[in-house]
Amino acid sequence: MRSPLRRREHTQPAGVGGTVRVDARTKNLTKRLRPGDIAIINHRDIDQVSAEALVACRPRAVVNAARSISGRYPNLGPRILVDAGIPLVDHVGEEVMQIAEGELGVVEDNTLRLGEVVVASGTRLDDESVTTLMDEARSxxxxxxxxxxxxxxxxxxxxxxxxxxxxxxxxxxxxxxxxxxxxxxxxxxxxxxxxxxxxxxxxxxxxxxxxxxxxxxxxxxxxxxxxxxxxxxxxxxxxxxxxxxxxxxxxxxxxxxxxxxxxxxxxxxxxxxxxxxxxxxxxxxxxxxxxxxxxxxxxxxxxxxxxxxxxxxxxxxxxxxxxxxxxxxxxxxxxxxxYRHTVPTWSLVMLVLAGLLSLVVALSVTQAGGAMLQVLGARWDDVWSWVTGVFT
Known part of the structure; x- marks a missing residue:
């Protein structure tokens, strides 16, 4: 038998809560929207750029006073929000724009509550409804x-x-x-x-x-x-x-x-x-x-x-x-x-010189390498003596 506490938790309505941020211009709202907030916008046909900006802010939910897909054309924004797992409550009416910013709200199903009062209700868009609206909008x-x-x-x-x-x-x-x-x-x-x-x-x-x-x-x-x-x-x-x-x-x-x-x-x-x-x-x-x-x-x-x-x-x-x-x-x-990035000649020269220097240092710390460097040095002296002899 379940405890009363567990029964009370089970009967509580499921929803997401956060601080309400309100702005009719989505690009202005995203400047102050913080993770966990509830975004209230008035944006007919949410476009891709606005949706991506909203997703980047990581709000708990988005409540739109206007129609997110009006049917004029298959706009891309609502799909981006839904695919990101952000609840989108659509077409709740312009009265929602009168809510004071900073209130604590809860989005539950297709409604927005402030405390126990439902202040806005609309249509909760999901994958299926967005697909249907997009198909209709293509006409x-x-x-x-x-x-x-x-x-x-x-x-x-x-x-x-x-x-x-x-x-x-x-x-x-x-x-x-x-x-x-x-x-x-x-x-x-x-x-x-x-x-x-x-x-x-x-x-x-x-x-x-x-x-x-x-x-x-x-x-x-x-x-x-x-x-x-x-x-x-x-x-x-x-x-x-x-x-x-x-x-x-x-x-x-x-x-x-x-x-x-x-x-x-x-x-x-x-x-x-x-x-x-x-x-x-x-x-x-x-x-x-x-x-x-x-x-x-x-x-x-x-x-x-x-x-x-x-x-x-x-x-x-x-x-x-x-x-x-x-x-x-x-x-x-x-x-x-x-465009293909080209490496400057001087960079290649420096790379070769660095490689030669590393090789000389590595040879000098070993007995066999030291002997090899001495032989090379002697050969170089012979070559240099021959060159100077030609010109003198």
């Missing part, structure tokens, strides 16, 4: 492709002078003429890309451009960015104040919200670049217009699903920008496969 790809094509033509009409002729590209002091350029976006597999590019960066010393949080990615990898491009909403103060040249991405009407933040950090010589596209686009356009002979992209968007996964209409501009700079543009993985 929406044709509609998204039509919208993507319309956005592409709209961007071409608005920015044809910039895109085709470079009109409006600002002057900057960073020299890129006839040099390779590395454009780093904190996106898909950026850590792996930077790791495999280490020999390339060490040997060719490219200009390093960080796009917003990509500048922090460079610093984390042990590099110093030469140029930081973006609206400055996801790069740290320390990196902004680190001495790199800064280009603030502005709206086409000239408004640049990120400029005030940069100036507050004491950077007075920041350059403003008004453009309709994304910060990723203007970084590539800058490199191309200023004479870069090679543009290597890290963490950027390359496939249709990745463009859609970004979740904004403006990603059509990135598609056109890639067409514009396509003759110079190479993705990081392509560079790692094509």
């Amino acid at each position: 929406g790809l044709s509609v998204q492709m039509e919208a993507f094509a319309e956005n592409t033509m709209s961007y071409l009409r608005e920015e044809r002078d910039l895109l085709l002729n470079g009109v409006g590209v600002p002057e900057i002091r960073t020299d890129m003429d006839n040099r390779p350029v590395l454009v780093v976006v904190r996106g898909y597999h950026y850590k792996e890309d930077l790791q495999i590019l280490r020999p390339f960066i060490r040997d060719l010393k490219p200009v390093l451009i960080g796009v917003d949080g990509g500048a922090d990615a460079l610093v984390e990898a042990g590099y110093h960015p030469d140029l930081i491009v973006g609206d400055m909403d996801s790069v740290s103060d320390a990196t902004l104040a680190g001495g790199a040249e800064i280009v603030v991405h502005a709206y086409r009407d000239g408004r640049a919200p990120g400029l005030d933040r940069v100036r507050e950090l004491g950077v007075e010589d920041a350059v403003v670049f008004p453009a309709t596209g994304t910060s990723e686009d203007i970084a590539m356009l800058l490199a191309d217009d200023l004479g870069a002979n090679l543009i290597v992209a890290v963490g950027t968007h390359a496939t249709l699903v990745e463009f859609l996964d970004k979740g904004r209409a403006g990603m059509a501009s990135t598609f056109l920008t890639r067409l514009r700079v396509g003759g110079k543009l190479v993705d990081a993985k392509g560079v790692s496969q094509l």
Whole structure:
């Protein structure tokens, strides 16, 4: 017969608890999310990059006010969260965003409780439900492709002078003429890309451009960015104040919200670049217009699903920008496969000399080796005497 204590433990509801962290912008939330917290987000169609950032923070659970898979296209984020074993409670309603951060919450099945009160309920996504929703979402790809094509033509009409002729590209002091350029976006597999590019960066010393949080990615990898491009909403103060040249991405009407933040950090010589596209686009356009002979992209968007996964209409501009700079543009993985690190001649010479020195030392400590060195020394004296005799 079981004890009352064991019966009471058995009847307690199963759930995971932790400190609640709330933010409508997932990328802002991940900056303060800690292992064991409960993340509350309002993110329609969770993309791959956001999901990977959440997984890296190791939360106990994720509660989404919006639909994690709306059906517009088969977005990749929910699958990543579910495969990581993180409970995902979906579509609980925007009222959940009113919860005060720092409360202690419990996610149980498809609900979020604060104490004994259920404050939100939705649908608990699992492997089966994610698979079903993804299959349904694939039928929406044709509609998204039509919208993507319309956005592409709209961007071409608005920015044809910039895109085709470079009109409006600002002057900057960073020299890129006839040099390779590395454009780093904190996106898909950026850590792996930077790791495999280490020999390339060490040997060719490219200009390093960080796009917003990509500048922090460079610093984390042990590099110093030469140029930081973006609206400055996801790069740290320390990196902004680190001495790199800064280009603030502005709206086409000239408004640049990120400029005030940069100036507050004491950077007075920041350059403003008004453009309709994304910060990723203007970084590539800058490199191309200023004479870069090679543009290597890290963490950027390359496939249709990745463009859609970004979740904004403006990603059509990135598609056109890639067409514009396509003759110079190479993705990081392509560079790692094509580039072969060459060992400098002086390194080979030093290696041979070190080997010979080690051999001489090893021979000198043995009786037979000492005798051999004496014989070699005598032979060398004979050769040297013959050489000097020829010239005298």
